Amino acid sequence: MTDTLRIAVIGAGYWGPNLARNFRASPDWHLAAICDLDTERARRVAGSGTDVSVTASLDTLLADDELDAVAIATPAATHHDIALAALAAGKHVLVEKPLADTGAHGMSMVQTAAQASLVLMTDHTYCYTPAVLKMRELIHGGELGDILFIDSVRINLGLVQPDVDVFWDLAPHDLSIIDFILPGGLTPVTVSALGADPLNAGKSCIGYLTLPLANGAIAHVHVNWLSPTKIRQMIVGGSRRTLVWDDLNPQQRLSVYDRGVDLGLQVLDGADRRTATVSYRLGDTWSPALPETEALAAMVTEFAAAIREGRTARTDGGAGLRVLGILEAASRSLDSGGGATAPRHDREPVLVGEASNA
Amino acid sequence: MTDTLRIAVIGAGYWGPNLARNFRASPDWHLAAICDLDTERARRVAGSGTDVSVTASLDTLLADDELDAVAIATPAATHHDIALAALAAGKHVLVEKPLADTGAHGMSMVQTAAQASLVLMTDHTYCYTPAVLKMRELIHGGELGDILFIDSVRINLGLVQPDVDVFWDLAPHDLSIIDFILPGGLTPVTVSALGADPLNAGKSCIGYLTLPLANGAIAHVHVNWLSPTKIRQMIVGGSRRTLVWDDLNPQQRLSVYDRGVDLGLQVLDGADRRTATVSYRLGDTWSPALPETEALAAMVTEFAAAIREGRTARTDGGAGLRVLGILEAASRSLDSGGGATAPRHDREPVLVGEASNA
Amino acid sequence: MTDTLRIAVIGAGYWGPNLARNFRASPDWHLAAICDLDTERARRVAGSGTDVSVTASLDTLLADDELDAVAIATPAATHHDIALAALAAGKHVLVEKPLADTGAHGMSMVQTAAQASLVLMTDHTYCYTPAVLKMRELIHGGELGDILFIDSVRINLGLVQPDVDVFWDLAPHDLSIIDFILPGGLTPVTVSALGADPLNAGKSCIGYLTLPLANGAIAHVHVNWLSPTKIRQMIVGGSRRTLVWDDLNPQQRLSVYDRGVDLGLQVLDGADRRTATVSYRLGDTWSPALPETEALAAMVTEFAAAIREGRTARTDGGAGLRVLGILEAASRSLDSGGGATAPRHDREPVLVGEASNA
Amino acid sequence: MTDTLRIAVIGAGYWGPNLARNFRASPDWHLAAICDLDTERARRVAGSGTDVSVTASLDTLLADDELDAVAIATPAATHHDIALAALAAGKHVLVEKPLADTGAHGMSMVQTAAQASLVLMTDHTYCYTPAVLKMRELIHGGELGDILFIDSVRINLGLVQPDVDVFWDLAPHDLSIIDFILPGGLTPVTVSALGADPLNAGKSCIGYLTLPLANGAIAHVHVNWLSPTKIRQMIVGGSRRTLVWDDLNPQQRLSVYDRGVDLGLQVLDGADRRTATVSYRLGDTWSPALPETEALAAMVTEFAAAIREGRTARTDGGAGLRVLGILEAASRSLDSGGGATAPRHDREPVLVGEASNA
CATH class of the missing domain: 3.40.50.720 (NAD(P)-binding Rossmann-like Domain)
Incomplete structure (x- = not known):
């Protein structure tokens, strides 16, 4: 070589x-x-x-x-x-x-x-943008604590594609990013997808993807070809801090909020007692500097x-495959009217020595 | 009197x-x-x-x-x-x-x-805010054309309620607004709800509600008690124009976009031909003045x-009842793991002379 | 008592x-x-x-x-x-x-x-808002380094006052804040004011106040009754960090930028050499949490x-007097067509035991 | 040819x-x-x-x-x-x-x-951007009425130039734009400039330019190499409408506000009466669509x-010359400590047949 x-x-x-x-x-x-x-x-x-x-x-x-x-x-x-x-x-x-x-x-x-x-x-x-690399670094470094929820919105006036629906066109971005930033990758318990085709285009032009994760966490993706306003925002809520990525705000793409809800451990005698142990942190916000690289x-x-x-x-390829697995489950969920569908883990490849002796 | x-x-x-x-x-x-x-x-x-x-x-x-x-x-x-x-x-x-x-x-x-x-x-x-009254007026007046989608986000660091989940706490706002602005009220074909309780609070603190409407349209509501950023935004996409309500932007709460995707009627011989008939309108944006009334x-x-x-x-009361019907269907959907649930129309009241001779 | x-x-x-x-x-x-x-x-x-x-x-x-x-x-x-x-x-x-x-x-x-x-x-x-108190704390604590410039904008559609011009109506806010946050108070070398009365209201409705400070620094205030957009923003540029206060952004009123221009000390042989020693810091941004107090x-x-x-x-009273001294100098400058006017330091009061034995 | x-x-x-x-x-x-x-x-x-x-x-x-x-x-x-x-x-x-x-x-x-x-x-x-071309069209078409004020801000962390100060580096943009959009070009009555060099760079790094115009109107330009936030905004206030150009907001670069202050013509018996005749228009805002051309x-x-x-x-060349005339007057004003300086009209070229018989 x-x-x-x-x-x-x-x-x-x-x-x-x-x-x-x-x-x-x-x-x-x-x-x-x-x-x-x-x-x-x-x-x-x-x-x-x-x-x-x-x-x-x-x-x-x-x-x-x-x-x-x-x-x-x-x-x-x-x-x-x-x-x-x-x-x-x-x-x-x-x-x-x-x-x-x-x-x-x-x-x-x-x-x-x-x-x-x-x-x-x-x-x-x-996954190679400075913002996503920084998100991965912060999450893997434990800055956010346990991940509680991820909410991703990617909407815009977009070209209605001839061969794919809005899930297959736009959601690979969100799914690959989430797969990249989560320490264990994106492994939802189930996949639920609901779409709409109000223009009668023959495929979903608006899509909502809900992905329950382990430990009660959840990821959700909203993709939309019909929105006149462009939004590209991802919120990653953690037990310690929460991160907001606004890709259309070049002056402050990432914001890390030292805010959150803490639920007390003691729940003695019912609802009122539990309420009393809810507390809020309203700490500072921090926006890391990001290099300007392509x-x-x-x-x-x-x-x-x-x-x-x-x-x-x-x-x-494995990352691509995990994204594909969720897209396929989403399509099955869509066909079933939005029911929760399990990603087919039998499709996981047997990884025999990929590139091991290249 | x-x-x-x-x-x-x-x-x-x-x-x-x-x-x-x-x-x-x-x-x-x-x-x-x-x-x-x-x-x-x-x-x-x-x-x-x-x-x-x-x-x-x-x-x-x-x-x-x-x-x-x-x-x-x-x-x-x-x-x-x-x-x-x-x-x-x-x-x-x-x-x-x-x-x-x-x-x-x-x-x-x-x-x-x-x-x-x-x-x-x-x-x-x-439903009595100047913004929502103007939205109703615009939609009922046909300014948006046919409604294609409604996307509502209401997220904030909120008090975890002792007696209700985030759907029952926050979604009544979104549902009552949508019910108020749509000419026929909010009558979803089905209701799908998915929630998450990552803090182990005993109820959903994050909720997603998907409401397929007639003619392929869709409404979606995102409510969340755990978000450090406050968002209160509703997008109402129409065949003629699209409206965005940003309740936290007092200087421009409503924006009406004369933009959209037009799908040609002729689809002669397959996918490529259909693509050719997609067209975009990128017209002006207009923000109506709103009175400052409580x-x-x-x-x-x-x-x-x-x-x-x-x-x-x-x-x-009927409006309150329609909202309740959707909240109940959401709870049933939640219990069933997010499956599409029909609102129970048998619960529609027989309206015999309500307040008719007061 | x-x-x-x-x-x-x-x-x-x-x-x-x-x-x-x-x-x-x-x-x-x-x-x-x-x-x-x-x-x-x-x-x-x-x-x-x-x-x-x-x-x-x-x-x-x-x-x-x-x-x-x-x-x-x-x-x-x-x-x-x-x-x-x-x-x-x-x-x-x-x-x-x-x-x-x-x-x-x-x-x-x-x-x-x-x-x-x-x-x-x-x-x-x-001077009693959480934002200004925090600004004073940061500046007095040396977080910004030496103050290089202050730029304050306070514009809005405002009532044309019968008895005062826009300088006397609005600038006391900016001047009292600057006086409060600067360690030595606001003591400009000179005061230059230029106004405009394009509606023929008999007094300035738009005003610009330029206040050269010691050590080459400068403060500038823009007040305006005729602007349809409301802006209340103050930038305090320091040698170490720069602070931006946007009073109309309740979600992020204060931002502290760890960014700036550093000028090298060595200027060997002319312009090119000096350019070579200019360097930029593009560090993080930080937004301190502020309490919600009136x-x-x-x-x-x-x-x-x-x-x-x-x-x-x-x-x-002394703070009020310093503001008055600048307003009077501004009026004199205005009368002279915008020329630089010295605040009259002979007007400084002899402070004999103010409230000393109350 | x-x-x-x-x-x-x-x-x-x-x-x-x-x-x-x-x-x-x-x-x-x-x-x-x-x-x-x-x-x-x-x-x-x-x-x-x-x-x-x-x-x-x-x-x-x-x-x-x-x-x-x-x-x-x-x-x-x-x-x-x-x-x-x-x-x-x-x-x-x-x-x-x-x-x-x-x-x-x-x-x-x-x-x-x-x-x-x-x-x-x-x-x-x-002057060839879609936004400025539209501004010129609106102003020349009388949409704004009489121009009352122009306020232009162009600040950013910028390279300290070896050969020119911030006025000569950045203000040509603002001045050429104002010259282009005003029906009669930019012909200020006087020019006042105040700058600051807090880094001891040997030239102004922060500059304020005040340009009284005919009929009581005013133009003002703020240029700054030391600001960590980037602002490129111009407000053009008119007697009928006011226009705001925010060049860093690609989703809404131009906003036309149908808002303003109307001063009644009758001033019968003093201040109170005059106040009574001030009235406000709080009309709609309109954002024209702009083509995406370079x-x-x-x-x-x-x-x-x-x-x-x-x-x-x-x-x-004449437009370039008008800008130069103001820059030179600004330099003279700067040397005189900010005093109002007349642009030297004797420098106006005798335009004998420029390109007339090409």
Whole structure:
């Protein structure tokens, strides 16, 4: 393996150009090729006067022995087949979220990568933003205490997607972030989803996802394509402190509140006594300074590091798979009218030596 | 009936003093008495040097033939018995929200009032705020078009109540407002509730209520006692315009967005074609001026007017009953793990001449 | 001196009722009388069924030997004569801001009080708010380092006053706060004022006050009656940290920024070298929790304590005089077209034993 | 003149790359060359694999007969000499703000361009933002009525510049905007400037500029390099409506308030009577939708159009000169301790046929 890794970006649509720009700017990577059925579009992403090659053929691309890795930014339904072909050709693989269109497909990708000792990474971009990295650091460091609730809102006037509903389009962001910041990952007891399609678009344009967690905690996600106001806010309530992330407030993205309700331990003789032991903390608020770094730049760096160190990446295939498992459970819940659905733990992959001897 | 109506406030705890203050200041009313088992507390509300009498005895109070009406501000579990006693004594009745502790109790109150041709009014205070009155006016006037979704958030660091959960404590506000602003009232197809009790308080401290409406629309309510940030926001999405009510922004409480997604009618040959017919409106935003009036003052005026005109009040017992029906369905859903529960329409009261010949 | 001090409020207009309410609620005070030429208005403030007497005669009021103190809430032009009469009658005096209509009047009040060993206090209400008290604590404790600049904005749609311009109406707030929070008080090198009267109201409705301070620092005040948006914000920039007070943001009134520009000490060979030594700190932001207490309640407590302890009050006559000195200099600057005017330090009172042996 | 105009960007520092990017993307322009003494920096701006030439020699650049125009993005002190050389070579000229380092230099540039019938345009970028274009449209259309006051705040933690003070660095933005939106341009009666240098940087880091306008109106500008909070807000108060531009609120950049103070015309017998005739309008607020277009793209389009149509550009040399005149008056005021200084109208250029027969 040479100093600089060679990467190709597959898919020159909405997200591919962002990936290409960051691989091109990274000292770890050499952007070797852009692959898209629409070669004209691919050429625009490659740029004129560069040595980035352009091809419409996945086979041709993967036949290049000097290529170390591919980044897949095509529609979710195609991720599985492209990733398996790439893995078969010995390439490390980065996949745009969601990892795949089904949990079964995702599991097959994870298992194949593990067997081939190749890195399979999910592009959970938000997990590389300074705000989310700081949230993870604070939560893992115990600053918030036990997590009591997580409430995430991601609403905006959004493009009604042709192939997916609002859960599959937007909730991967929230789910991957929650999975990333919680010490044990996101492992809900059940999944309940309720959606609405008031425009008769043929799929949910508004979605609510409720995820009871262990120990009585709860996570809730509101995704919405029809809101004229844009809100991207996550509240993480803890037993010691509570954190609010407002992604649209660049001057104060994170606020840590030293406030909360403390419930006394003694409940002697009924309701009134219990009330008497409720107490409030109204402490200071603190907003940590965050560096101004681009998330995608950190993500491509992590991809290179995982490959070089022969280890799983931070947002690896397993993370993508956990998100997929919840999305699938959400779809089942939606079909059943919102009933609580258990994520199918039988779908958990047997992780045999993923990237262990790369 | 004399020019000025005589009222007694029953209950001198948290809400009673607010009612007393507004009845005292109203030209329609004469505050005659405060009734509370704790007569010292009652005396403080009555004030020194006034002719407001104080009593611990409900029987004594109701035996006063000159008393026209009572306002009940006691715990919800006592509403039914007190109201029935008052109605039996021929008094008009105003009840703090929620109307009663059970739908059956509420229905019995509504039916008793109707049979006695007395006014039974629910103190849904928010329905008398300038913001909510303007929302109702805009929606009833067709400014928003068809209602597609309603999303209401009411979260704050709140006192964990001894007798009720967060749904029964906070959601009556949201439900009564939605009931008030929708032309046909709030009649959800089903009710799904999911809560969490991460502090082990013995009841939900965090609650999510999902209410599918007719024609694919949806309403959703988030209530939370554990949030260090206070949010009171309702988004009402319509086919023509969308309205956002931010009750904590006194400089711009209401915003009407002339923005939205329009879905083309023609869907010829599949997904791509449908996408092509999605279009966006990104029009102006408009924030109507609102008068600075106190909601409770308008509420006591409406109570007097309903009595004098022998008509049902704006937020009558029926409104209180609809809210109760949803709260009860929410409790059933909660018990069943969040499943969709139908509100029990068999509980709808037979409205025989309520206040029709008062 | 008995346990409870007896106070009369003179002036039952806009501010008098607030003073009366707080004296009435204070355990330190007994509200004895309301004095106003309009006795009907005075009676409304006194309240029915109380033992608060009402009079239109200042002489009658001051002849009451049991009265310990008076609070003057009349137009500024009358402060001097009323205060002198009260001091002559041996009463301690609290005066609504501004202390007087001229510096000479104010100085005569201060000197008379000092000679009589009576407390003369200026009602600089904001100096008793939790936010301003915390600002003073932080600045006096050195948390901000050296003060580099203070920028205060107080704009709103305000009533055009008949007798004073916008400087005399609003700037006393800003000036008294700055005087209170700066360790040495507010002692500008010069005062420059520029105003505008675009409605032809006969006086400035918009005003800008620039106050160069010692060591190159500067304070600036913007007051405006014609702004449709309400802004009440003060930025206090220090060499270590900077503080922002946004009085209209109850959820985060104070923010302390650990950010700033550091200028290197070495300037070797010209401009480029100096640039190279500029560095930025982009540290955390911190928002201290503030208690929810009413400023006027703390103010009347301080008035009682100053009387009892025979000491000057926190916002004493001298503070009122410093504010007056700047307002007068501002008026002179305004007349001269905005030129820098020196505050007249010859007006500084000789403080001979003010309240020293009370 | 061919269809596509050929441009060179002179100066590859902070602003040059933005100009280069926009000229490159414009269908009106062909980016022909980048000129900078640091050819390595120039090459990076030119990009690899392109036909954009790179040179360190201004003479070489200007000797190219096929070049139609140059854009100057060098330090202000060099604008005059470069512009005169370019005009002498028959090139149209765009100059980064401020137009020049002195009014005399600016006037010489304007007169030279006029005599040569070449376009001299000042890059007042903000005048091409959708928000400022809408402000101009509303004000010129009479929506605000007579302009009563303009208050502009532009504060931020900013780089202390080696060669200019905060007035010359930041105020050109505010001044050029005000000049652009006022129907008659910005023609203050006098200019008063007060600054502060609390860090001992050798120049003002905080600046206040007060500009009395005709008819009692006033404009005021606050610029500040030392503020940890970033504020970019302009209030334009009119006799009919008032407009607030908050450039850091992308969701509501412009708000038009139908609120104000109306002063009655009759003032019969003194102060009280006048007060009685003050009235308030508290009407709706309206926020116009704004397109999401890049200002620089519109600016390079206007430059091309002015050249092709042989007319002065929207933000022409004269606009740059008016800004310079105020900056120079501000410097004189600053030297005199803040006194009101008249802009030197003798510096107004005699505009003989500027670009009249191009």
